[in-house]
Amino acid sequence: MNNKKIMIYGAYGYTGELIAREAVSRGYQPILAGRSAEKLQPLAQELGLAAMAISLDASETLERTLRDMDVVIHCAGPFSATAEPMMRACIAAGTHYQDITGEMQVYQRAHNLHEEARAAGIVLCPGTGFDVIPTDCLAAALHEAIPTATHLTLGFDSDSGLSPGTAKTSIESLGVGGAVRRNGSIEVIGHGELTRTIDFGRGEKFAVAIPWGDVATAYYTTRIPNIEVYIPMSPRRAKKLKRLNAFRWLLKMPWVQNWLKQKVDKSVQGPSEEKRAGQKTWVWGEIRNDRRGERKIGRVETANGYDVTVHGSLAVMEFLLSYKGDGGYFTPSALCGWELVERLPGSSMIKIGID
Numbered sequence: 001m002n003n004k005k006i007m008i009y010g011a012y013g014y015t016g017e018l019i020a021r022e023a024v025s026r027g028y029q030p031i032l033a034g035r036s037a038e039k040l041q042p043l044a045q046e047l048g049l050a051a052m053a054i055s056l057d058a059s060e061t062l063e064r065t066l067r068d069m070d071v072v073i074h075c076a077g078p079f080s081a082t083a084e085p086m087m088r089a090c091i092a093a094g095t096h097y098q099d100i101t102g103e104m105q106v107y108q109r110a111h112n113l114h115e116e117a118r119a120a121g122i123v124l125c126p127g128t129g130f131d132v133i134p135t136d137c138l139a140a141a142l143h144e145a146i147p148t149a150t151h152l153t154l155g156f157d158s159d160s161g162l163s164p165g166t167a168k169t170s171i172e173s174l175g176v177g178g179a180v181r182r183n184g185s186i187e188v189i190g191h192g193e194l195t196r197t198i199d200f201g202r203g204e205k206f207a208v209a210i211p212w213g214d215v216a217t218a219y220y221t222t223r224i225p226n227i228e229v230y231i232p233m234s235p236r237r238a239k240k241l242k243r244l245n246a247f248r249w250l251l252k253m254p255w256v257q258n259w260l261k262q263k264v265d266k267s268v269q270g271p272s273e274e275k276r277a278g279q280k281t282w283v284w285g286e287i288r289n290d291r292r293g294e295r296k297i298g299r300v301e302t303a304n305g306y307d308v309t310v311h312g313s314l315a316v317m318e319f320l321l322s323y324k325g326d327g328g329y330f331t332p333s334a335l336c337g338w339e340l341v342e343r344l345p346g347s348s349m350i351k352i353g354i355d
Contacts, residue, residue: 006030007069010076012039014270018310056085066093074099079106096123096320102131107216110329118328128316129309132213133332134283140338142287142298143222151288155230157200159279160304164268171260175252179211181227192242201282205232221331279304297355303346311344
């Protein structure tokens with residue numbers, strides 16, 4: 001596969017750099033790309049890789065460059081602004097696209113571009129990291145257990161802190177609210193509006209519904225019409241989150257968003273390799289068919305979110321390098337099978353039972 005050409009766009013970000021280093025350790029020679037030549041050069045020189053500075057606004061130059069690429073791993077956020085230009089350039093160039101986003105609107109845009117990607121014979125597979133490989137694979141496995149399910153609830157409990165990118169995605173949602181899927185449609189709900197107690201895998205915890213990407217992707221994977229996603233949170237913090245609903249109009253203001261994101265840039269740093277090694281994630285899911293009284297629980301343990309993103313992205317990349325199927329939009333489990341999460345370093349096997 002060393003004759004294949006891979007581009008990592010946004011390679012000088014924390015996660016992009018981790019992916020680049022792991023790709024080189026596997027014998028690949030990706031081309032590093034991004035908006036800043038100054039930020040690209042140190043990593044490119046250290047790894048002995050080619051680098052090119054390309055703006056996503058320069059669509060003709062981007063498309064011309066991508067024609068020589070087999071796969072792009074897009075790591076440059078905010079994906080709400082960067083994903084669609086790169087996806088459209090990949091469609092025009094005939095290049096497979098994947099990214100590490102957790103942003104729901106990106107999944108929706110990729111889904112809307114399905115027919116264009118299919119006609120071009122290329123794959124669009126956003127979310128090839130912690131967002132959303134573990135939950136998407138668990139959703140697919142649970143759906144196989146109850147194909148007639150009407151309700152799906154997912155969640156995860158992590159020792160890992162938020163990455164800078166995920167933290168910024170969370171900030172964007174502050175001015176919008178939470179999200180769930182009801183009767184096939186996404187509904188906006190208040191922050192902290194839905195709560196329940198869940199045993200994610202290490203004891204029962206109070207949990208709050210969040211606007212995680214699976215509200216979109218798990219529906220595309222399973223077509224289950226009712227979907228919620230939860231994370232553990234203290235009741236006290238949940239009450240504080242709920243109070244933000246009164247200020248959502250303010251929190252969506254561009255200057256407020258920019259100020260909060262600047263604080264993330266200054267305060268949120270990626271963990272060391274040693275720290276990542278000691279962090280795990282517990283992923284949980286519940287699937288039901290209320291009309292038939294059927295219910296099953298699924299669980300899987302994974303490595304920390306950063307390592308899942310690195311190894312998950314490269315697993316999907318390697319799959320695409322030899323892919324001969326149809327083009328179009330795919331969730332990770334739809335493209336690679338729900339066993340994908342089980343193949344990642346640090347992951348357990350998916351376990352499904354009645355709990």
